[in-house]
Amino acid sequence: MYLSKELPDIHCNIFTNGIAVAMELAQKKNIAITVVGGQLMKDNLSTASPAAKEYFALTNFEIAMVSATAFTPENGFSCNSQVEADLLKQVFKKARHVYMMLDSSKIGKINSYTFAHIEDINVLITDDTFPKEYKKLFEEHNIVVM
Numbered sequence: 001m002y003l004s005k006e007l008p009d010i011h012c013n014i015f016t017n018g019i020a021v022a023m024e025l026a027q028k029k030n031i032a033i034t035v036v037g038g039q040l041m042k043d044n045l046s047t048a049s050p051a052a053k054e055y056f057a058l059t060n061f062e063i064a065m066v067s068a069t070a071f072t073p074e075n076g077f078s079c080n081s082q083v084e085a086d087l088l089k090q091v092f093k094k095a096r097h098v099y100m101m102l103d104s105s106k107i108g109k110i111n112s113y114t115f116a117h118i119e120d121i122n123v124l125i126t127d128d129t130f131p132k133e134y135k136k137l138f139e140e141h142n143i144v145v146m
Contacts, residue, residue, distance in 0.1 A: 003065060003101065003125075007031070015059060017052060017087065019045040041081055044069070048084040056090045064095035065125075068102055068116075070109035073137060076117035077102070078110060085113035092120055099123040104130045118143065 004021045009028040015036065016022050022035045036056070038049025066088055068077035077100065079085055092098055092115070100121045107130070118137070123144045126135075135145050 015056070015061070017046045017048055017084075019047070036087075038083065038087075041084065043080065046084065048081060048087045050083070050086075053083075053087045053090045056087065056094060059094060061091065061095040063097045063099060064091045065099045065101060066091065066116075068100065068106060070111040071102055071106050072108060072110055073118065073134075075110050076114045076120075078112065078114045080111050080113070082113050085115040088115040092116055097122045099125055101125045103127045107131060107134060 004018075004024040007025070007028070009030045011030045011032075013032045013034070014021075014025055015034045016025075017036050017038070019035070019040070022033050025031050025033050036047065036049075036052035038047040038052045040047055069080060070078045079088070098116075098121045100116075100123070102124060104127050118141050121143055123146060124138050125146050130145075138145050
């Protein structure tokens with residue numbers, strides 16, 4: 001959500017399953033927004049469905065910007081929905097570059113469905129309180145930490 005508020009009003013195509021993200025981006029006149037549908041996940045106001053996964057199978061992404069609700073080095077990036085995890089796995093397959101947004105509150109948590117591991121991302125966007133030992137871990141995997 002933070003990124004959608006900060007994104008400049010430039011000509012680009014945004015594909016999202018986030019309802020709040022789409023509403024924020026709708027205020028910008030130059031951004032074309034595609035919202036994929038499915039069952040609404042009330043905890044994060046996003047949607048996911050097998051149909052959305054198929055839609056993304058036919059879509060190419062220069063950059064995929066995704067977030068996770070939990071991360072451990074052993075279990076990777078995870079979320080609470082199998083359908084959402086499947087959707088994110090498809091996005092990872094189709095993206096040229098993957099940017100993961102993960103704040104320090106998600107570290108050390110495990111959710112039911114893993115959708116990616118450290119080696120699957122290119123850039124980590126995090127906060128100032130991100131643990132230094134985790135930052136080092138990502139950098140050892142040649143991941144840019146911002």
